[in-house]
Amino acid sequence: MKTKDVSVLIVVIMIVAMMIIPLPTLLLDFLLIINISVSLLILMVAMNTKEPLDFSIFPTALLIATLFRLALNVSTTRSILSNADGGKVIETFGSFVVGGSPVVGFVVFLILIVIQFIVITKGSERVAEVAARFTLDAMPGKQMSIDADMNAGLISDQEARMRRRKVEQESDFYGAMDGASKFVKGDAIAGIIILIINVVGGFIIGMAIHGMGFAESASTFTLLSVGDGLVSQVPALLISTATGITVTRAASDGTLGADIMKQLFNYPKLLYIVAGTIVVLGIFTPIGLFLTLPVAGILIFGAFSMQRAVQKEQQQNDLVEMEGQEEDISSPEKVINLLQLDTLELEIGYGLIPLADQKQGGDILDRIVMIRRQFAIELGLIIPTIRIRDNLQLTPNQYVLKFRGSKIATGEVYLDHFLAMNQGGENEEIEGIHVTEPAFGLPATWVSIDAKQKAELMGYIIIDPSSVIATHLTEVLKKYAYQLLRREETKELIENLKETHPNLVEEIVPNLQSVGDIQKVLQNLLREQISIRDLATIFETLADFAVFTKEPRVLTEYVRQSLTRQITEQYADEGVIHVLTAGATLEKGISDYIQQTEAGVHYLSMDPQMSRKITEELQQQIDRVIKAGGQPIFLTSPSIRMYLKQFVDKIMPTVPVLAYTELEPDIEIQSIGVVNI
Incomplete structure (x- = not known):
């Protein structure tokens, strides 16, 4: 076990021990200072994180900090009631706030409790509850949006996995924050109860056990109780504030300070208006210009400075943009980026754009998801992301499938028509656009929506445009499946198998076969439509026969013989x-x-x-x-x-x-x- 893990365990055990074992006042002073420091640190981190997930440990940290503070309450209460002494820190806080008047100190403490319990804690609890509910409700929609972006080629598989992971972490975080806010609420209630116990119990114990008089007992234990309450409630107030900041920063783009300066003070003209209002307030009210003019002057100076900063930033942005344009033209690195090719591209004419737009009812993205799943199940091959883009050079109803920049399939579909195919009987010929079905080369006819029902009654098979494209893509990708399996994809398959069969993979790679050798065997299988999903059986065969021959074609024949059940069923x-x-x-x-x-x-x-x-x-x-x-x-x-x-x-x-x-x-x-x- 690592040292960090052991240290956290020791801290938790010590917190529990504090509730049982009496501690000397010197140690209590030290721990109280640590409590204030930790609470302030949590507040600072909450203010400077760019998004809530950057502080994902906050719910657990909140629980530990609350437990630590309650353990200190127990220890300080024991010390106050037993010895009429809470240490230097508690005495200092009590004397500073009470200021010679226990009643005033008590009222100030109650005000702090009301601020924390009713304002900050209650609000944070509600925000956390609503955030958790909306995050969980939005989770399915976010998952579908990620799938749509991936199928459209806007993001890669790795980026999609990272975004899905982030969505899961968000739901877990806000769910945990919803529960953690209950700790803050309970802590505030516990602070009130502990204060009452300390005041009443201390007053009785002071007169009964310590032999104090009425006034002395009331003064001593009120001072200590208020000091103890303040020492515990100030860190609690900081933690509550950190909770509120964390759960309310859902749409933040940076740290809290940067967001405030960027958004609240991003309108210099409004500051001039505020400054003018303050001046008018000083002129026409008894407040006077003595108080309002300095504030108005500061606002005017801030507005002027911000105007200068905005103009300077705009000039720098224009300069960077011009340099960027020049760099795009002259930089060899920018030209090299033009050489990158997408593995699979589906280009569509402008008339087919509704098929790719889910807002218009297009389902071609969903069809592509199903195609990729089908290939994973039937052939054991992960099809790369198919990027969809419109191409104005195509005819309105045309689509083209490209493999690494080269056209491998093309076809035409009509959005307001259905493809009618004869099932082989002596059916009457129907009116429409007579074409050759792109996937299998069979004669077919595009019929209008009005003629669809008539064609069905005549025995024709009716296919919608999205299904025509999806079927065509499936057949073409089956033909080129072996070319889609490159060394990078082969290595991913090997790494995936290594998670379940580590010894088998280590026996073959790299001692008997390289990644390239395995790729050739798998390509030979895919070329003849043999599934490579049972990768464990394939590797078992390679382990048996790769010691005798390195010829990929011969090894492929041995692998085929080990897949008899699969081939027979096929x-x-x-x-x-x-x-x-x-x-x-x-x-x-x-x-x-x-x-x-x-x-x-x-x-x-x-x-x-x-x-x-x-x-x-x-x-x-x-x-x-x-x-x-x-x-x-x-x-x-x-x-x-x-x-x-x-x-x-x-x-x-x-x-x-x-x-x-x-x-x-x-x-x-x-x-x-x-x-x-």
């Missing part, structure tokens, strides 16, 4: 999978051309004629299955799977190629054709 339909089987001649034709370098890397070296034969045969089989309404899936031996996939990618990259060892033993395999050459 492609099987109710326990059955329909496949195109690679025949013996095709497998032999490919395996005969597999070569190996001296470094142990395998590659395919095939003459153009044989390559053309294989490509043509695969093309025929794929076309046959698609025309029959099926989904082509190739099944082959693990030794040639990755080489057969190379041929299939030239024809249709979305067609999966599986190995026998990648399927669960209990799956039913039905062959819909055999591919031979």
Whole structure:
């Protein structure tokens, strides 16, 4: 345990001990001075923090300070009643305030109690209660606003996490302040009760035990009781003031002093008006100019000084702005900033702006949130923030998706229309804007709102504009998912896995595999739409086989075989999978051309004629299955799977190629054709 932690524990234990163990008056004097110092320090910190969360420990500090003050009350009460002596500090405070008149001292003390209890403490309690309630009520809206800013590209993922954390801390802080204000209120009540006990009890004890007379007992114990009350209530007043300052500075931009000077004295002309009013008050009332002229003079001088300061600051700002403009033109650092690229950008024409404006009912930001969640669940990949911006160079209804500044998808949607797609039946053709659906390339028609119901009755599928864009983005991002996984993202995935499987990660990185090597394996999986969410299983496989080979493609094949349950579930339909089987001649034709370098890397070296034969045969089989309404899936031996996939990618990259060892033993395999050459 650290020294700081031990010291706090010792302080709390000593505070509790003070309530039980009698303390000498010299030590009491020392502790009373410390109490005043700590209270003043808390007030100064509360005044100089820029926002309440900068003093997030305040509720706990308030509790400890209150406990310390009450413990001192117990100790001083014991000393006063037992020895008729509270120490130098209490005697000094009592003599200074009482001034020879116990009644006056008692009244002054009661006034301080009223100020603290009714004005400061009551107000602070109410403000803390309202602040806590409104902060908790506003929390969901703030969370949604953060998500919207992140999806719009205004903030990064890290900034969003920091803002969410701040929102949570605000709710916790104001909730704690609401409870802490009750301590301040209770402390004020306890001060009144302790004073009454000291006066009445001391008066009785003074005559009964110490043998004092009536007047002497009343004078002595009133002086000590008032002094004790003042010594405890002055720090309590400081703490109460600090509480009020902390909970009322919700919209502060800086320290309390800076805010007052900036906001209260930021209007020099108003000070001239106030000064004139004070002069008029001195002329037409018995107050006289002797008192009002000095105050008016100070106000006029302050207004003049502030005018000069404002003009000087404006000139400096203009100069800095001009220098900044020159720097933007000539500074190489500013030019370098123009080279930065966003990973993903969605540019929209001005006609589609309502889709991105939540105030106009646009939900494209919410759709993007769902897309990112879908990718995290289905592929185990965190899609970077998609920045949305309007582009006047596009047509009004056009949108463009860019990947690192390059266009990878484009399309058009119409806000006042719905996309109608034929489900495959012999439906009557409907009127509208005939287009090709952007995600899957199917024929479709944009119909007006009036024709929507008619299209539904005719059996067409109706899709709203936001869904068209969201579906298109999803399919395009699936295609480029492997390119979205860079070394930085790979390292984040590894760090996330390290929290739950530290030994597994330490075994592989960096001894067996570098971050770049792991990235290549994960990219190979994503290229074929294999989820990397089960990262622990992937790393287990790499730990087993990375000692034998460093070739990413070979390691990928081993990883695929360890993900048999996942791959089977992905492609099987109710326990059955329909496949195109690679025949013996095709497998032999490919395996005969597999070569190996001296470094142990395998590659395919095939003459153009044989390559053309294989490509043509695969093309025929794929076309046959698609025309029959099926989904082509190739099944082959693990030794040639990755080489057969190379041929299939030239024809249709979305067609999966599986190995026998990648399927669960209990799956039913039905062959819909055999591919031979």
